[in-house]
Amino acid sequence: MTDGVPFKNPGWAGNTGEYELTEAQVRGHDYVGTRPRDGGHPAGAGSYPYMLVERHPDAPLFEGPYLERFNKIKTRYPDLRATLLPTLNLAQEVRGHVSPQTMDEVASLLELPPAYVRGVATFYTMYNKQPIGRFLVQVCTNISCNLCGAEEVLKAFLVYADTELGETSQDGNFTVIEAECLAACGFATCVQINSAYYENLTAKGVPELLEHLKSQVGADGEGEGG
Amino acid sequence: MGYPYSHDSEVPILTKHFGEPEARTLAGWKARGGYVALEKALAMSPADVIEEVKASGLRGRGGAGFPAGIKWSFMPSEREKPHYLCCNADEAEPGTFKDRELIRWTPHQLIEGCLIAAHAIQAEHVYVYCRGEFFEATQVFARAVEEAYEAGIIGADLMGSGHTIDLTVHVGAGAYICGEETGLMNSLEGRRGEPRIKPPFPAAAGVFGMPTTVNNVETLCAVPHILANGGEWYRQWGTEKSPGTKIFCVSGHVRRPGNYEFPLGFPLSELIHDVCGGIRDDNALKAVIPGGSSVPFLSEAECRDCMLDYEGVVEAGSMLGCASVIVMDEKTDIVHQVRRMAEFYAHESCGQCTPCREGSDWVVKILRRIEDGRGTEEDLDTLMEITRQMTGTTICVLSDSVAAPVQSSIEKFRDEYLALIRRGERVGAA
């Protein structure tokens, strides 16, 4: 997200009056910049965001820069099994969700039994087992956010995105789910949308945020979330 | 300095550079005195580094409060097999939000702490297990790691020391239980993040079957300061048994929620009423959970004299945990909040141990029924007994974490349950 966008996340520290910071400074984008697709240094090759707007369910596992990243990841662990999570992350980054077919392919890449891969993939909630909307809206309704009105925020998302909990809106834009504590309790209510956190959100702020997200879709086929 | 609010009386050691974007960069970190401690530590023997940390009395900041130096000393002193350090950055305890701030504002502080600890335990590889959801913070951290590698601060012959320490950023995929150290190790090995039975303890057979130490982000971030200034220096703050400073994560119904760094032993009421500006909307305080949602509630009265150190909070009737202070005002529906917490633990239970797998779900179902006005007083007895059977009977303590809020709320806020059961009255529903 760049500073030119009219939408202002209400949660930035700058708003408290104590810090004068831009959103890019708070999120760290000014420091990170654009990370190279091939993964840069192997130490961080397995750390890329894997909840993205752009998705290619039929893309191969893996080719081009993704294959380079996969190969770099493998150098960081003493055995292939340990690369399972980073590999599933990478697969989801490429394809958007982890289908049975994807589990099977990952299993053969890593010489693991497919059933084992299924067992691991289903243990972790961030792997989407089926296709989801362009934006995965995860509203934290755990205690600190709950105390600060998270359930109202969740309702607002469901109403304004016109969808049911766990379902995807008709336009394919939003899948809204409840999330467990996102570790941003001082910024309640916290909502994770794809790879980015939106903090200090109130029910009132939801329509504007949704409009802002919709405006990100279409222009270049990509969008926020990287 | 606290973020997003600060307070004049804070003692900012770890949080000094929160809110300073330049502090993230290698140059910025060095300009702030960074990596001096690492250079110093690398010139010391591992045993001496451990002694210094022991002298500081630094206790693990992940919740258990075990002395870090002693934990390190459990590692074999001879490196016959590879040793590993795992940094637990899988912050997920409801109410806790310090590690993400440490990572995103001071990534090099964490790197420095990791490398010093790795040197102390003679680990050749550090895995920083970052919570999957922390995409932005992880990018910041990965960038800092890259910078440090490029500058020869990580890797072969780091800082010309002749040692080799590698560091890998590992990203999780959504499982609270991976914050438990043995669950973390299983997850890092590419398995389901189910906690392991101890023994064997990680220092004997940890990740990949090798001697391993797992430390919390905040613990590791304190290490460079201790090495730079000495263990005694660190003891100028805090109490005899709980030395040093601690980041307090305050959330809930306070005017100025956020992270604040204070010496351990800081009074809870001062933290709430002074530092955090008191309760929102001029409401009265009802209850506080002082250490993340897995510790017992403190009633308003219990909060008054509670000192925030490991012993003080136990004395008040709860536990310091990771010092995640969740503040609830008089309008809080305790039963509703307890149900929500129980749902969280039921959702996050790995499912290995029967009391936890079946018990946590059962507790949720009973609480839902009570909330719906279909509860009985007998249900409260059942809840007390089920949660008792869930305490101390499982491989890890997640099960105990369900029990703590349920039991303490029934003990301390029984009237709210009874109001629902007898009259269907819900607090704050007016």
Next chain:
Amino acid sequence: MSDNTTTETVTLTVDGQDVTVPKGTTILQAIDQVGTEIPHYCYHAGLSAPAMCRLCLVEVEGAPKLLPSCVTQATDGQVVHTESENAVGMRRGVLEFYLVNHPLDCPVCDQSGECKLQDYVFTEGRERGRSREPKRIFGRDDFGGDVLFYGDRCVMCTRCVRFMEEIEQKPLLTIVDRGTRSIIDTFFERGLEEAEWGGNVVDICPVGALVSKDFLHKARAWDLKHTPSVCGSCSQGCNIDLHTRDNLVHRIKPRFNADVNGHWMCDYGRGNYEWLNRSDRVEEPTFVDDGRAVQLGWDATLEALEQRLAGVTGGVKAVVSASWSNEDLGAVAKFVESLGGGEIVFRSARAEDESPLKGFPSLARRRDLVPNIKGAELLGMTRVGGDEGRGGLEGVADHDGLIVVLGDDLADQDESFGSKASLFVYLGAHTSVGASAAHFTLPVSTFAEQKGTFTNHEGIVQEFLPALEAPGSARPASYVISSLVGAPA
């Protein structure tokens, strides 16, 4: 150097009783040695112990918490209580947890009567569970092979997952999801049809979650008679129990033998029992007298046979089956010898390969698909014919002297077999076209109907006991033959 080879031991107290065990023994094993059974689900002697069922918790004096006895090592001086208020109370609590979502469908559950959940709850569970909540429903799933999964009955002990991972070493099963939603499953449609030892997961399932399709609703466990026996399906000689009712074998279960098969047996052997229930049996001794087949009972038949034997010429040729016991084969050998000796052959089906059980290296489904090859060979008998267990009888079929056949069904032969023989004696279990020309057809019992021994591929001689009653007048071949050998020629 002393020749003292005793291992180091520790002595502990279990419920007031001293017990000495080798160092490294777990408390659970020590408790077992005292003769008490501590309830457990996830622990199985043949598998690793994950200590997750939390049933085998015991009180150990000095320990702050109850300890899982399955993974806690016994130490010297330890004082263990399995029946203390704390331990019993905790077990009662854990058992109640197991019933929160259990469907309590014992009346229609195959495991009923041999179910560890039933047993434990009956012994020390609460009289009534307190849960009033709606139960979680998983439903039923076909796991492939002979295995059917009833998710709601599962206690999540993961024995099945560990068996496939550690013993068969084909991890076709896994835990899917987590917490209270966790469930055992295969990789979608790929299940146990790829396994060769998958039936063992049914045996080790302590409850009715994994059941055999073959056995489904066939019999109640308490109606089955269990008879120790030896598997007749290959030369491994797995120790088994034959489970019978109404004089029919309903299923085969492995019986523990550390040296031969551990706790396990293969799916092939487990499923290969229908032949023991065949109804086309030879039931009455019959002989041809003056061109007429007559049935005059054993005494008259054997008397007639003795007379005919006295006049026989042209030498003896015998065909036996290595599915018959050492005693039966030995009697044939002795009999042939008593008649001046002659060739004894047997035929046996051979599989292309062995099918080893990776996690228990001494166990495999062997190439020889009959149990007593070694026994026959030790008796000097010769294998003839092809790997399909047919052919090789050319020299016997047209023999003009005495032909003795034991057990071999002569399934590949026609009416002409033995038609040139001066005397053809068929000691068989099943009626056979190949035995049409027999002068004497003598009904004998199968191994399931008699006591006897097989010698397995390693030379281990193992005994089996009669599980079924032989039909009609059938009796063990050794009885029949020895009465002839003993008789004056």
